[in-house]
Amino acid sequence: MEGIDEKITAIINQFHLNNFSFSKRIGVTGTTVDSIVNGRPQKDGTRKKTKPGYDVLTAIIDTFDINPDFLFGKSSTMLKSDVSNNQTYSGMPQVIAVNEIGEENVVYVPVQARAGYLDGYGDPEYIESLPSFHMPHLTNGTYRCFEVEGNSMARTFFDGDLVFGKYVEDLRDVNDGRVYVIVSKTEGVVLKRVINSIEERQKLILKSDNKDGNYPTYTINAQDIEELWSVTMYASKQMPEPMDIYDRLNELEHKIVDLEGELQRRTLN
Structure with missing residues (x-):
């Protein structure tokens, strides 16, 4: 599953922006966006990505008309304007x-x-x-x-x-x-x-x-x-009909009983 940094990168690319121009549109510094998307350099040479705060997420959603479910990985539809063309299912029963x-x-x-x-x-x-x-x-x-x-x-x-x-x-x-x-x-x-x-x-x-x-x-x-x-x-009130194999077993059982009775009669005679 894509992280929120990858979702934000996809939004930047969708609108043909770079990190700096994107930051200006949502009212934050370029460093803030860069730390979210690329991460801050660490002493060991790695980069640690910053999680965007509520204000940043709200600014992205409002500025670019972004579907919130896209940002949080619940939908592949990026723009709110496209959501109306997709499912409008509520996702929860209204009354229990x-x-x-x-x-x-x-x-x-x-x-x-x-x-x-x-x-x-x-x-x-x-x-x-x-x-x-x-x-x-x-x-x-x-x-x-x-x-x-x-x-x-x-x-x-x-x-x-x-x-x-x-x-x-x-x-x-x-x-x-x-x-x-x-x-x-x-x-x-x-x-x-x-x-x-x-x-x-x-x-x-x-x-x-x-x-x-x-x-x-x-x-x-x-x-x-x-x-x-x-x-x-x-x-169901429907009782299943007996299977063919049941009928055959039932018939075989009757024949066995008849044979046993016949053998008993012959033994007595």
């Missing part, structure tokens, strides 16, 4: 629920509440009106429980199943091929398998597990995403 002893609860979003959730996910009163419960083993994050609607994800998830999602703080952390609940004003609340194309195209690619042809793959822009939840657990 806690129980009486301060432990974070899992908020349950049933199908009939989805329309209201699109308008109320940031409204504390609305979130409080939804059912919530504590699950001790769901820790280290904020979780929501969503009821599955439809069969676009069959054979993995079915209508009426419950999926538990952990809030994703950064869209760049989306793992290809994993299942997520995506909340957006354009698509509503959807459950899809996701391919991450944030860095290249500022989009997520959404795929359905149902392959009957009625659920085409499509994309969603990062700027349209309100919330993203990584599915970590689910509960």
Whole structure:
């Protein structure tokens, strides 16, 4: 990861300046900038770089319209003016629920509440009106429980199943091929398998597990995403059908029992 000195050097180069002209623009001495970028000479012949203070960082951000996340290594987008063209994801759930002893609860979003959730996910009163419960083993994050609607994800998830999602703080952390609940004003609340194309195209690619042809793959822009939840657990009323091998073993077991009975009868005779 690049240090803040390298970030400042990149800004200097972006605006075709040298250390001295850059220092004049932000209102400090050339020596100050040089000590940050190149370091101060030490007795042993090495150079020790100075960490820029708050005033210097503020001056750089304000003077050159720099994206603060770029300086601190959280974004590759240097200029604030370019940020609007990239993701506007908040990075934190707007509202959480806690129980009486301060432990974070899992908020349950049933199908009939989805329309209201699109308008109320940031409204504390609305979130409080939804059912919530504590699950001790769901820790280290904020979780929501969503009821599955439809069969676009069959054979993995079915209508009426419950999926538990952990809030994703950064869209760049989306793992290809994993299942997520995506909340957006354009698509509503959807459950899809996701391919991450944030860095290249500022989009997520959404795929359905149902392959009957009625659920085409499509994309969603990062700027349209309100919330993203990584599915970590689910509960289903669907009981899996017995596997073929189970049927065969069951048939074999019956034949063995029949043979044992036949042998016993022959022995008695």
